[in-house]
Amino acid sequence: MQGFIIRVQKVRDEDCIVYILTKQNIIRGYRFYGARHSKITHGYKIDFELEESPNFMPRIINTMHLGFKWLLDRNKLFLWQEFLRLFYTHLKDVEDVDSLYFDVLDECAKKLDKQNAKRLFLEAYIKILKKEGRLHKEKFCFLCDEEIDSKNIALARAFLPAHENCINKKGFNTLKIDEFFESEKTFNLSDDDVYRLYQIVLEGF
Ligand SMILES: [Zn+2]
Known part of the structure; x- marks a missing residue:
């Protein structure tokens, strides 16, 4: 085995x-x-x-x-x-x-x-969240239940979406996050995005 x-x-x-x-x-x-x-x-x-x-x-x-x-x-x-x-x-x-x-x-x-390890693990994390049916593509803030229609989106553990103001965290460019969730690739994410997204990964699945 x-x-x-x-x-x-x-x-x-x-x-x-x-x-x-x-x-x-x-x-x-x-x-x-x-x-x-x-x-x-x-x-x-x-x-x-x-x-x-x-x-x-x-x-x-x-x-x-x-x-x-x-x-x-x-x-x-x-x-x-x-x-x-x-x-x-x-x-x-x-x-x-x-x-x-x-x-x-x-x-x-x-x-x-x-x-790159962090990029690779981010892609793995997305694959797993998707397979578990836990990746939220609809943009509703998990804290206030209102739609997120701004340019930026903040993410919590398991990449739960939130308004930057509600969660009091700097967000990410919404279009880039959409692309990342869709493609499961990190090509268009900056090193800073990768660093910050990976900090969220470390909070757990
Ligand atoms: Zn909110």
Whole structure:
């Protein structure tokens, strides 16, 4: 089986509980420490097997790290690990998950070598919100329920639209946001837009 490690929780000594996102589910498994074992690190993609244990959670065994070149880039690795934490928070209470989450992450992992991390993750975030049916394209402020007909639109967590005045936050050019939501591409967003939009992504799904 393959999956992404979305959380590593140290228990006693060097043992840990590992949460892995696969194509079908979130696996919670126990990992005994062993010098000969390959390293379990938050964010890594691994191939692994599960050994069922009658009175305890399954054990994660025979792991193999599936590496990517960008793992050597500390900044990209940091952003990747930060992004994967959002998946844990979003999915921790479900067992069976749509393959969308794994597929989107897999695509990001393959492209991250050549692309800007924040832009890539913004595009992934939009894809997920769309698939979950949570992307609001109608321009009604979630705070006052009135239409947003100004040149700028402010966005809250999960890109919920709001008036700049209602949410007291600097907004974005509405046309650019429309284009981004439609195309799922960040080409026409400035670095400042990307920076500010990504701060919203970090608030969670
Ligand atoms: Zn409003």
